[in-house]
Amino acid sequence: xxxxxxxxxxxxxxxxxxxxxxxxxxxxxxxxxxxxxxxxxxxxxxxxxxxxxxxxxxxxxxxxxxxxxxxxxxxxxxxxxxxxxxxxxxxxxxxxxxxxxxxxxxxxxxxxxxxxxxxxxxxxxxxxxxxxxxxxxxxxxxxxxxxxxxxxxxxxxxxxxxxxxxxxxxxxxxxxxxxxxxxxxxxxxxxxxxxxxxxxxxxxxxxxxxxxxxxxxxxxxxxxxxxxxxxxxxxxxxxxxxxxxxxxxxxxxxxxxxxxxxxxxxxxxxxxxxxxxxxxxxxxx
Amino acid sequence: xxxxxxxxxxxxxxxxxxxxxxxxxxxxxxxxxxxxxxxxxxxxxxxxxxxxxxxxxxxxxxxxxxxxxxxxxxxxxxxxxxxxxxxxxxxxxxxxxxxxxxxxxxxxxxxxxxxxxxxxxxxxxxxxxxxxxxxxxxxxxxxxxxxxxxxxxxxxxxxxxxxxxxxxxxxxxxxxxxxxxxxxxxxxxxxxxxxxxxxxxxxxxxxxxxxxxxxxxxxxxxxxxxxxxxxxxxxxxxxxxxxxxxxxxxxxxxxxxxxxxxxxxxxxxxxxxxxxxxxxxxxxxxxxxxxxxxxxxxxxxxxxxxxxxxxxxxxxxxxx
Numbered sequence: 001x002x003x004x005x006x007x008x009x010x011x012x013x014x015x016x017x018x019x020x021x022x023x024x025x026x027x028x029x030x031x032x033x034x035x036x037x038x039x040x041x042x043x044x045x046x047x048x049x050x051x052x053x054x055x056x057x058x059x060x061x062x063x064x065x066x067x068x069x070x071x072x073x074x075x076x077x078x079x080x081x082x083x084x085x086x087x088x089x090x091x092x093x094x095x096x097x098x099x100x101x102x103x104x105x106x107x108x109x110x111x112x113x114x115x116x117x118x119x120x121x122x123x124x125x126x127x128x129x130x131x132x133x134x135x136x137x138x139x140x141x142x143x144x145x146x147x148x149x150x151x152x153x154x155x156x157x158x159x160x161x162x163x164x165x166x167x168x169x170x171x172x173x174x175x176x177x178x179x180x181x182x183x184x185x186x187x188x189x190x191x192x193x194x195x196x197x198x199x200x201x202x203x204x205x206x207x208x209x210x211x212x213x214x215x216x217x218x219x220x221x222x223x224x225x226x227x228x229x230x231x232x233x234x235x236x237x238x239x240x241x242x243x244x245x246x247x248x249x250x251x252x253x254x255x256x257x258x259x260x261x262x263x264x265x266x267x268x269x270x271x272x273x274x275x276x277x278x279x280x281x282x283x284x285x
Numbered sequence: 286x287x288x289x290x291x292x293x294x295x296x297x298x299x300x301x302x303x304x305x306x307x308x309x310x311x312x313x314x315x316x317x318x319x320x321x322x323x324x325x326x327x328x329x330x331x332x333x334x335x336x337x338x339x340x341x342x343x344x345x346x347x348x349x350x351x352x353x354x355x356x357x358x359x360x361x362x363x364x365x366x367x368x369x370x371x372x373x374x375x376x377x378x379x380x381x382x383x384x385x386x387x388x389x390x391x392x393x394x395x396x397x398x399x400x401x402x403x404x405x406x407x408x409x410x411x412x413x414x415x416x417x418x419x420x421x422x423x424x425x426x427x428x429x430x431x432x433x434x435x436x437x438x439x440x441x442x443x444x445x446x447x448x449x450x451x452x453x454x455x456x457x458x459x460x461x462x463x464x465x466x467x468x469x470x471x472x473x474x475x476x477x478x479x480x481x482x483x484x485x486x487x488x489x490x491x492x493x494x495x496x497x498x499x500x501x502x503x504x505x506x507x508x509x510x511x512x513x514x515x516x517x518x519x520x521x522x523x524x525x526x527x528x529x530x531x532x533x534x535x536x537x538x539x540x541x542x543x544x545x546x547x548x549x550x551x552x553x554x555x556x557x558x559x560x561x562x563x564x565x566x567x568x569x570x571x572x573x574x575x576x577x578x579x580x581x582x583x584x585x586x587x588x589x590x591x592x593x594x595x596x597x598x599x600x601x602x603x604x605x
Contacts, residue, residue, distance in 0.1 A: 086543070086600040087534045091519075137599035144596065167487070167509050169518065172534040173545050176509040177598040179491055183467040184592050191472070207509075209460035210448075210488040215468055229460045230450040243452055256456045 031055050033224075047265045056222045056265055058202055060103070061110035061125040064160055068269055069123065074114035078145055081138045082106050085170070092170040095131065103129040107138040108163070111146040116158070117269065119276040122150035125160040128203060134165025135207055140178025143212060147185040147196075156195035156281050158272065161213045164231065166206025179211035186215045195279035197272065200227050200250070200259065218275055219259040220268070221250035227259070290347040293336050297555075300329050333555040340504070342530035345537075346512055348504040349483045350446075353558040355565070357384055357399035357442040360482065363565035364572070365390055365397070371431075374423035377457065382413040382449070383421030383493075385428040387437070390572060396432030398425040398493055399442030402483075415484070416449040419462035422492045426466050429473055438476040438576055441493040446511065448489030463492035470495035471591060476579035478572060480550070481505045481537075482557075497582075497591050498575045499545065501537035502568065503552040507545070508535035544598060548575070 029040050033055035043050070047067060048057040059067065065074050085092045100106060108131055111124035124146040126133040133139075143159065150157035167175035186196055198216030202225035209229060221227060228248030246252050253259045263271050288296070304325045311318045340348065348354075361368050365388035373379045385398035400417055403409035425441075432439045448459055470477060470493075477496035485494070485507030501507060510518075512526035515533055540546040550571045557564035579587065 080604050082602045084600050084602050087532060089532055137601040141599050141601060169510050169515055169533075171600070172509050172532075173507055173540055174543055174599055176487060176491060177545055177595060179464075179488065180467055180495055180595040181598060183464060184471045184595050187468045187471045188592070190468075207488055210463040210492070211467060212464070214458075214461040214464035229448070229455055247452065248455065256458070258458050258461060 032057070049265050054223065054264075056202065056224060058128055058162065060129055061105065061127040061160075061162070064125045064162075064201075065110060065112075065114070065123065067265075068158075068272065069114040069116055070118065073116075074112055074123075076110060076112040077149065078111060078142045079106065081141060083136055083138050083171075086137075086174060087170070087172050089170040089172075095170070099130045103127065105130045107142075108133045108135070108165075109139045109142045111142040113146075113149060113153070113155070116276060117273040119273070119281045120153065120155045121276070121281065122146040122153075122155060122157040123160070124157075126163040126208070128162040128164055131168065132165035132203070133161070133163030133208075134168035134175075135163060135178050135182075136168035136171040136175050137178060139163075139168070140175075140181050143178075143182045144185040147182070147189050151185075151189045151192050151194060154192070154194060154282070156197060156276055156279055157189060158197045158199065159212055159216070160199040160201060161204040161208050162201045163208040163213070164203030164205050164226070166208060176207070179207050182212040183215060186212055190217075195275070195281065197275055199268070199272075201225050203227075203231075205229070205231050205248075214258075217279075218261075220261050220263050220271065221253065221259050222265060222268075223250055223262050225250045227253050287336075290336070290340075290344050293332075294351075297329065297332065300325065300332075304329070330554065333559075337504075337555050341527075342506075342533065342536050342539075343512070343527040345504055345506050346526075346530050346535070348556050348558075349506045351556065351558050352402075352404065354483055355557050355561045356404075357397075357401050357444060357482065359561055360442060360565055360568065361386075361388060361397060361399075363561060364569045365395075368397075371428055372424070374420045374427060376420070376423055378418075378420040380413070380418045380421030380424060381411045382415055382417040382445070383425055385425055387432075390440075390569070390576070393576070394435075394437045395440050395576075396428050396437055397440045397442070398428055399482075400445040400489075400493075402444060413449060415445045416447060417445060417489060417492070418449045418451075418454045419457040419459045422448075422459075422462035422466050425493050426462075426469055429470070429477075433473050433475050436475055438478070438579065439473065439496075440572065441477065441479045441496065443479065443481045443485050443490045443494060443507075444483035444505075445486045445489045446484050447486035448492060463488050466492045467495055471595075472588070474584050474588065476576065476582075476587060477591075478575055478579070480568065480572070481507050481546075482568075485535075486511065495591070495595065497579055497587060497594070498547050500548045500550050500568075500571055500575070501540060501546045502550050502557060502564070503537060504556050505537060506535040507537070507540050508533050543600070544594075 031050040034053035036052040200221040368388040370386040402415035403412035479496035512529040515529040516525040517523040553560040553563035
């Protein structure tokens with residue numbers, strides 16, 4: 001099942017962060033965690049999970065969608081939405097341009113609808129390669145619209161977080177309000193008796209976790225992801241002192257009852273299929 | 286350069302001491318110094334009017350954080366009657382940084398929840414400096430549901446630097462507790478009025494921040510991140526908080542411009558900390574008026590408007 005999940009096109013972004021420049025482009029990559037040099041083809045076949053230590057590399061949103069949804073089933077919606085600079089925040093326009101160029105994304109989210117093992121669903125994925133996946137107006141709007149589309153079509157919605165930036169500071173309070181907006185849409189979806197599944201990947205922090213990232217019927221996480229309320233830097237500033245080992249990891253959150261399951265990337269599709277089946281999600285005939 | 290609010294307040298305090306000295310002379314020696322007193326009082330009002338007339342974002346931040354400002358329980362004492370505090374989240378604990386209970390606003394029963402800061406060292410510790418924990422947010426939700434059951438409106442007072450980010454709070458699900466409250470507040474079938482009385486610190490504020498009306502006191506702030514934190518990220522220098530405060534759009538005026546806040550409640554000259562009674566009266570009038578309006582609205586319409594109100598927030602470009 002693993003083969004072919006990534007589709008044909010090579011997607012920019014994922015390697016940018018973790019592959020050191022000393023290794024010849026394309027053929028080899030290095031694990032950011034155990035430093036093992038990996039044969040790229042094998043590593044990709046392994047869904048970008050280190051073949052030695054099991055470290056789950058970050059994926060781009062398009063990679064994630066290609067991996068999870070049925071081939072050619074994904075239809076992107078609201079791809080025309082782009083960030084404004086409502087507060088004239090210094091450097092924000094430039095930042096959007098730079099991150100857009102480097103990631104090939106318009107903003108930190110890709111959303112649309114498709115099928116997973118034949119089950120129709122809405123999906124939105126935030127991408128840490130664009131401003132750490134921080135949520136501004138575009139991210140909030142696209143997530144709300146994806147949820148609303150699911151409510152309207154009476155399908156489940158799958159929201160996947162790769163957001164380490166929380167609410168996007170550069171849009172001030174408007175970003176904070178995206179937490180309210182996305183939560184409101186999910187509340188309606190729940191009230192309609194429909195399923196919301198949250199998948200937390202590395203990193204998932206702050207405003208995301210204090211809103212839609214915590215509001216699934218079921219919360220899944222990939223192994224070793226950083227998941228928590230505030231990032232490490234803020235924790236240090238807040239003088240928390242020594243934090244326990246593995247603080248804010250997927251496994252930490254599982255131990256403390258905050259998520260339902262830690263799922264290896266290779267098992268994700270199967271787990272999601274079971275949940276969709278349980279919810280009685282209508283398939284596309 | 287204009288003096289900071291703190292420097293300014295120190296100068297005003299000296300002036301006040303001087304006025305008090307002259308008053309004492311009048312009392313003790315029977316001398317009529319009323320002209321002098323009137324002059325000094327006028328000078329003081331003049332200075333206050335000037336300094337508080339056009340405050341910057343950073344000024345507002347300082348005023349909103351002034352430890353002499355009225356806190357939630359001060360407003361409760363001055364605005365409500367028969368306040369009966371209710372404690373605990375019925376799950377794991379009791380959080381002093383969040384208070385709540387039932388009370389009467391004029392003759393109408395309401396439920397109130399709000400952040401609570403402390404005045405002296407021991408109370409500050411007990412109130413965790415206003416950083417509410419999961420137990421606080423869950424207590425707030427429990428009380429809001431109680432209110433819904435008996436069809437009483439809910440009033441939320443926001444005054445927090447942010448939610449508690451300790452290891453224990455993380456273990457107890459601080460994120461989930463805030464997310465759950467936001468989610469549930471969209472479903473509560475009674476009117477909700479939210480008031481930011483001091484510091485509206487990010488997610489910690491939003492955790493009791495969903496309502497049919499959102500009001501801000503004139504010298505309060507509402508921000509996605511503390512200005513110092515923003516400065517630390519943007520310029521790698523937390524000391525440049527004053528600059529960050531100007532770009533974050535954290536003033537009531539800015540929040541209103543984007544439709545995030547519906548009404549700015551006037552404070553007495555020189556801020557609520559100068560005159561608790563006047564501040565409470567001003568806020569009480571606003572609450573009574575807004576509640577009366579909300580009572581006219583059918584429940585289904587109320588919930589729809591609440592959804593639409595927050596759903597419409599955001600600024601972006603559409604079209605290629």
